[in-house]
Amino acid sequence: MAGSYKVDFKSLKQRVGIDDVAYSLGYRLDKRAGVGRYVELVLGDQHSRRDTIVICNHRNKEAQTYFRRDGGAGDVITFIRENLSSFNVAGKSEWAKIANVLAKFANMPEVSCEDKVYTRKTASQTEFDINRFEIKRVSADTLPYLFAKRGFNLDTLNAFKEHICFIKDKMNDRFNGYNIGFPYSRSADGNIEGFEIRGATGFKGKAAGTNSNSAAWLADIKGCRESVDHLYFFESAFDAMAFYQINKPRISHQNMAFVSLGGTFSDMQ
Structure with missing residues (x-):
């Protein structure tokens, strides 16, 4: 019966490759780029x-791993996790999705409970460590190519610059x-609990x-979090930045804040 069994991540990895998800x-x-021990998959023209x-070991789904030359690596679960917003699935937690x-x-069929042994093991291996990153502030003088490429102007960057930073993973x-890092937090104290990341090559x-x-990325661009009267989710x-830039004349009078979930809502968000 659908939903009546527990998912086994290890078994599913034997049946689902990174290339399946990417295609x-x-x-x-x-x-x-050639087809040998490694293959390259591209998005866009x-x-x-x-x-x-x-993708490494592309002929063996269970052993497939991937990396990007400008950062990011993992297995099929990592790849799904970073693209989770692209899939129309429900779940009580990120792991359930x-x-x-x-x-x-x-x-x-969809599953009703997670492989808790696997998720605990994975979570312990990837506990967020702020000391892993070098962090630099963003300013209008350091407007990176990625922002300009996406059409963001200096007014938009100045509005959000307190909620954006440059990060370098010292373990990569x-x-x-x-x-570019967008810090995740869950309280007014602003303790960073992760980053949404964008790189210059996609x-x-x-x-x-x-x-x-x-946690989520929260940008209260007027600095009045306690009196926010308009909250926008993305x-x-x-x-969020694109919405602000397009709609600034219409919403500039609002005491607004912008939230990025990096995907769909979880129950705790």
């Missing part, structure tokens, strides 16, 4: 690549540069261990 999201094989992933995505690709030996994801269950921080 469903619109990635395609880059034949110019040759004139506008939004993302490129390199990931389990249901895997079940769909494996042609199995494949990329020694900075990405990389998008979250920092290892980011609290996606009860799937990404870039979406």
Whole structure:
């Protein structure tokens, strides 16, 4: 009966490859990069690549891993997790949603409970550590290419700059540069519990261990969190910034705040 069994992440990984998930999201094989031990999948066309992933062990679904040259790496579960907002699935937690995505690709019914042994193990391995990152402030003088490429102007950057930073993952030996980080928190004290990340070559994801269950990116751009009267929710921080820039003449009088969940709501959010 549908929903009457417990998901086994390890077993599902034997049936679902990173390439299966990537192709469903619109990635395609880059034949110019060659097909050998590694394959490259690209999102977008040759004139506008939004993302490129390199898949290792592509002939063995269970052993497949991926990495990006400008940051980000993992297995099929990591890849689903960073693209979770692209799948129309429900679940009481982020892990429940990931389990249901895997079940769909494996042609199995949705699940009612998670593999708690696996999720505890994975969570302990990826507990968020702020000391892992070098953090730099964003200013109008350091407007990066990625912001300009997406059409954001200086007014928009100035409005959000207190809620954006440059981050460098000191444990990433494949990329020694900075990405754009949108800090996640869940209280007024502003303690950072993760980052939504965007990179110059299309990389998008979250920092290892980011609290996606009860934290979010919150930008109260007028600095009056206690008296906010308009709250806008988005799937990404870039979406929030784009909405603000387009609608600024209409909403500038509001005491507003913007929230990015990096996907869909969890029960605790």
